[in-house]
Amino acid sequence: MKGIIFTEFLDIVESRFGLDVCQQMLDDAGVDGAYTAVGSYDHRVLVKMIVCLSKITGVSPEVLQEAYGEALFTRLLSSFPLDNGEKPNSTFSFIERVERHIHTEVKKLYANANPPQFDFISQTSALMILDYISARCLSHVCLGLIRGCVKHFNEDMAISMEPVNQDQSHVRFTLKLNAG
Known part of the structure; x- marks a missing residue:
């Protein structure tokens, strides 16, 4: 790490x-x-x-991880690279950028890196379902990062987290924009 x-x-x-x-x-x-x-x-x-x-x-460790993830989001955002000057404008676009660009670049820069993986299951303009897969089992940090992202974009969003396996190395997140 x-x-x-x-x-x-x-x-x-x-x-x-x-x-x-x-x-x-x-x-x-x-x-x-x-x-x-x-x-x-x-x-x-x-x-x-x-x-x-x-x-x-x-x-609890889970609450600490979530608080850490939320605080970490703001700190990592300042170092977030922009491709062609394009800036993510929503939680959904930011998460997509992390998986498609940041995690890919990390793997290029550090041959032994093993960043978490997001598998996008379903997405509409108001709903994103994705799987978080990581051998580190820090899904509560990921939840905090997502909450930090939602706050940053000032969105009203319901977030649920459902473990797919017992050690939580595979977790499904459902993010739903609330109508407003």
Whole structure:
């Protein structure tokens, strides 16, 4: 997993919970917290930090992942490349761009990268059904990223998440624009 995910996680934890909680989380997880944005790290370390943070704060790991994903969206958006100056104008167009362009470019830049995959099942102007497939099983982070995207585009949208398998490495998201 790319280091930017780790560096942003630590920044978000520190800003939301304070430096003492962040340090306690690192100590409890048995990690030093020295990550670079361009480095590559084992995703299990991130999961371990989330579990430790959950124990410290009393907030469930799922809720922490969702809050992290939502905050991460805004931070990643600033580094989002525009192809031919075209800017996504909706949650649906943004998600399509992530799968069709960003994940493809990540694989080109980093031969050993294994980004999550979105399989688009069905789409209309008001409904998108997609499957999230990732060996890292961080579907709640993905849910938070989607929520952050919906907020960014100021859309009124119902989002549901249904696990396809038990370990949640395969999850189906249904995004439905509410009529308004």
